[in-house]
Amino acid sequence: EAQVTQNPRYLITVTGKKLTVTCSQNMNHEYMSWYRQDPGLGLRQIYYSMNVEVTDKGDVPEGYKVSRKEKRNFPLILESPSPNQTSLYFCASCQLGVDADTQYFGPGTRLTVL
């Protein structure tokens, strides 16, 4: 089954404790991205990657890092989480140049930073 997976689905942590949220897709998509969803704000892009070893900032990159060492994986790293990073996080992927570059989303990761 073609899908985007994220782990963990739920995470409660404390301020300053480094964490990584993994994202993996099995569709051989070139493009991957991370969004965060906050009430009333819709989804906002954090980082994106057009291909392996190619990453760039989105709309709200502060406090986050990413890496793209393999085509299928695009982990999101919070080196020193803060309470304002409490949010619902989505990973997405797409095949560039196909179907209007439609992005397909993972199931989401609910992160709480105390």
Place this chain on the structure above:
Amino acid sequence: AQTVTQSQPEMSVQEAETVTLSCTYDTSENNYYLFWYKQPPSRQMILVIRQEAYKQQNATENRFSVNFQKAAKSFSLKISDSQLGDTAMYFCAFMKSYNAGNMLTFGGGTRLMVKP
């Protein structure tokens, strides 16, 4: 910068009836894509329908159709024969063509409740 506005925070409809969700956007671009995503209680973001701005014909996907008015910058979603499973948050989203970041700009969402 692009903005997307969904003016109806909440809506309800009786099962089997038709409902229309509104979306307007602001852009100076001529080439772009528009999407409707559904987010049920499971929180999964599911693509409902998409529209390329250069296409005059409105997109349809089974019970879902759009009314795309490019000059008015309006992109409404019509759900026919509403089903209980249509209960969800619905997000309208905009993306520029040839956008290096492929960034989707989302509206704030409309919560739809389908009543039995």
